Amino acid sequence: MILLPYRIAPSRIPGAGKGLFLDAPAAAGSIVVAPDAIARTYRFEDIAADPALAALLHTSVRWFGEHYTLSPDWPDECFVNHSFAPSGLWHLGFIFANAPLSAGTELTVDYRHLLAPGQVEDFADADSGQPIVGFDWRESITTSTARLSALLAMA
Numbered sequence: 224m225i226l227l228p229y230r231i232a233p234s235r236i237p238g239a240g241k242g243l244f245l246d247a248p249a250a251a252g253s254i255v256v257a258p259d260a261i262a263r264t265y266r267f268e269d270i271a272a273d274p275a276l277a278a279l280l281h282t283s284v285r286w287f288g289e290h291y292t293l294s295p296d297w298p299d300e301c302f303v304n305h306s307f308a309p310s311g312l313w314h315l316g317f318i319f320a321n322a323p324l325s326a327g328t329e330l331t332v333d334y335r336h337l338l339a340p341g342q343v344e345d346f347a348d349a350d351s352g353q354p355i356v357g358f359d360w361r362e363s364i365t366t367s368t369a370r371l372s373a374l375l376a377m378a
Contacts, residue, residue: 236329245328
């Protein structure tokens with residue numbers, strides 16, 4: 224669920240297609256997107272082992288630990304693009320403003336938090352050309368928790 228007014232428009236990121244742009248400002252550390260309508264989660268190996276689920280792998284997002292959601296209906300949250308210098312912070316399925324964000328900001332997150340450990344995204348980072356490789360759970364939760372703590376301390 225996207226908590227601020229927004230619009231879907233052509234992304235400013237080369238090759239990204241459409242992006243999600245905020246139509247209202249967001250304070251640093253504020254929740255911009257919250258999980259909703261998650262019927263169930265799957266272990267990554269269960270997705271990989273089931274041909275029907277494996278066909279939906281491109282719609283998977285790590286929610287916590289080794290648990291992933293599948294979103295084949297592509298809600299608007301799926302227009303949040305990747306960046307190694309993201310405007311949003313992915314933490315346990317929530318997206319927090321990674322700095323004060325003004326209206327018109329394209330919301331991005333670091334996809335390494337969403338991928339399975341070692342999973343390589345089908346495309347490279349647009350700015351650096353570097354591969355996007357999933358963090359292991361410990362690295363993801365440690366770095367996102369530290370960043371969120373720093374953001375909340377600034378508020």
